[in-house]
Amino acid sequence: MTQVTIPLHRTPPVVRFLIAAPLLLAVLALSSVAQARGAPDSFADLVDKLLPTVVNISTTQTVEQGRGTEEFEEFFREFFERRGGGGGGEPAPRRRQNSLGSGFIIDRTGYIVTNHHVIAGADEISVRLADDTTLEATIVGSDEKTDLALLKVESPTPLPAARWGQSEDTRIGDWVIAIGNPLGLGGTVTAGIVSALQRDINAGPYDDFIQTDAAINKGNSGGPMFNIKGQVIGINSAIFSPSGGSIGIGFAIPSALAENIVLQLRDHGAVRRGWLGVRIQHVTDELAEGLRLDSARGALVASVSPGGPAEAAGVKQGDVILEFNGRPVPKYRNLSRMVAETPVGRDVAVVVWRKGKEVKLKVELGELKDEAAVAALPEETPGGTESGDVEALGLKLATITPELRSALSWTRRPTAS
Template identity: 45%
Template sequence: MSADASSNPAPAKMMDTLPAETLDAIHSANNLSMAFRAVSEHVMPSLVAIENRPAVAVAKPSGNIRPSADPFHGNNPFKGTPFEDMMREFGGMEGMRRFEMRPDGKMMPKGFGDQMPRRGRGIGSGVVIDASGIILTNNHVVSGGGEVTVKLNDGREFVASQVWTDPDTDIAVVKIEGATGLVPAALGDSEETDIGDWVIAMGQPFGLESSVTAGIISAKHRGIGITARENFLQTDAAINPGNSGGPLVNLKGEVIGINTAISSRGGGNDGIGFAVPSNLARWVSDQLVENGSVKRAYLGVGIQPVTQDLAGELGVQPRGGVLITDVYDDTPAAEMGLQAGDVIVQFDGKDVRTPQALQLAVERSPVGEKVPVKVVRDGNRIDLAYKGTEAKKGFFQKRQQSSETQSEQSPTVKIDGVGVEVASLDSAIAKSLNIKSESGVVVTAVNEGSAAEDAGLQPGMVITEVDRQPVNSVKEFESAITGDSDEKTLLLVKTERGSRFVVVKRN
């Protein structure tokens, strides 16, 4: 017996049964989905895959012997040794592979799985920024000196005719010839991007072409220690190996970053990725195309951030500027009148809060032009002017360390209230420490648990100032530091790496 179809009610549509506020939420989500779709469709024609075959071949194992993934067959090879507990803690050999021994002897998770150049066949991403064939990507995607092949979104392939790189920012420019109909992506203003903004990461993760992920900007102005010049945007949009060089795009369809690195324990996305801001990438790429290299201006100073302890001694807010620790001879900084102890709070009309921000602002200064600089000195604001000067060749390179040793020990004096022992400094001792200074006192010992140790003082450091006053002998140092009735004392110390200020808090 057949049922009467007319008696069966039609299935209810979900949208007809929901309250108004729920419908509004769904419509908002659909609108966001449509925005992601529109941005992806707009930028996708500009996305390219980049394959790099470096000239140096990768050695392959000979013969038919394959190394076992676990040559110890699940057993602990360190059983009965001091490493047995470590193996158990980190989850056996497989777990140990995810960690590395740092210089301080600590086992730490391996991070930034996409940060280093890879030898052998490499696959990354890029984005067309000019219809003449100019493509923006990462240095580590194309480094190696081999053949660089670009695959366009429509499937056409071209061998790069030019490759220009800037390892300091991990930015590279690739040029291809004879490609018609290229669709360039627009570079946006990364300074307008803020924390919480929606972004889309595009690229070739794990070699999977034309992939798109969404997330937000989770932080700005990040320095993570993988390049010499860092000002990364941080995002939780999924970035994986192969995304390097691809665009990070805002909901206007503008490229606001170039995907560069990931923080990862296992080599995949852990929710933290980093991109070079588009403003920095634009400045670097313009110079690479025009000059074949990047010309940077320089100041000629040593700098450090303003911590909370230092801020009170310098009359500024924490992170309220950048502290000058050294002013090198015959540099623009010396010419403009900067002094050690000055705090640069503004450069060219913009606030500077971190050493990275100051460094990048200085380096992008127009050569030959003057820009205003605001400085706090001894609690007072003063105005100076910096003239953009191209960095001397090799200025940013490390000075070679001296291998000579100290031949004899100078008499020492203990300062019990601080927990430090010092000796007079002369030219021979300064030379042995590779420090360009003949004034001050050298730290010879630091008591464990003392105020000096808490401040970071170490043997071999040279103290040149106490509370902004120079000290030229042990007697002057002892008089200055014992005569200081304040709970905090500001010291200027030098090492072979440069100078920095420290605050000693008395117990």
């Protein structure tokens, strides 16, 4: 094959234009893509406005200082008892322990959002503002199930406050900015993109995390995740890391969940959650086929709590809940969040799949109590392993028992693969 080379300086004008045109179009195309992504030349102007709304949180708590492992503790206890010294009854030494985290101001009067695990068990909480002012904080309310907490500081002057954004509008690939107090270094800014949405990391019954590759480290917990508009769309809460440092896999609680929880904490100091009173099972492809469902969706009712709202409404074992409060139920974990977010006492329309057809019901939601949450825990199965999939809100994961199989009129058994 003969290779022909056309020297650029000797190329006829028309040819040069034909060569340049595709290059120009390519540059314009790349420019339009960059513009569509909303990538700024710099985050500096935006960060200048956001930094004053973010705070560093330090806590102090008193903890027992153990003598060592349980085996050594037992040895020393028996030793002192034999000697008559009563060492086993002496209180363990206590020490002061400090921890660090982040938070952000949501109200000019001094309300601050952070993670529950940042302030859990704290005797004292201090908040350091962007101008290095340090204020003592009190806990307004805290919710362990969603890992959210609301603090209050008294400031002589109004404080700059962050704005909530709509996490529902967030898309994979969107730019995000994380600001916090990693490793106690103080206000630190990192940027990245949204890597995934609706992540379930088995941290709790309401997992719906935003995943990001923005660097998040210890101390970032409770800090805000901003979108490119400067709105809070998430609260940085966890990282996946074999080393303890950032490897580009961080998780944030979405604002759609956090804003409602924070509002309840501010108004009531606690969170009231709806209670349906059922145990639920994931609908597999095989189950869907056996139930004559068009696809694997919804939440299979494994059992109904006696005297609960579901029983009063006519929900039965073997039903598949397809819709709740006018919204489709794609997976069983979606139902968990839907029930929890619905006000107690509200009448809710529920659509279930029963014997090959849809049945419409009306349920008046109860309130989830501690005893209801305990009752919702799954029974231990021999040789079973903890999966972290427990739904402690009057909803519960269950295995397919012979009774449930009979209620479903489902005779097929899964085959090993």
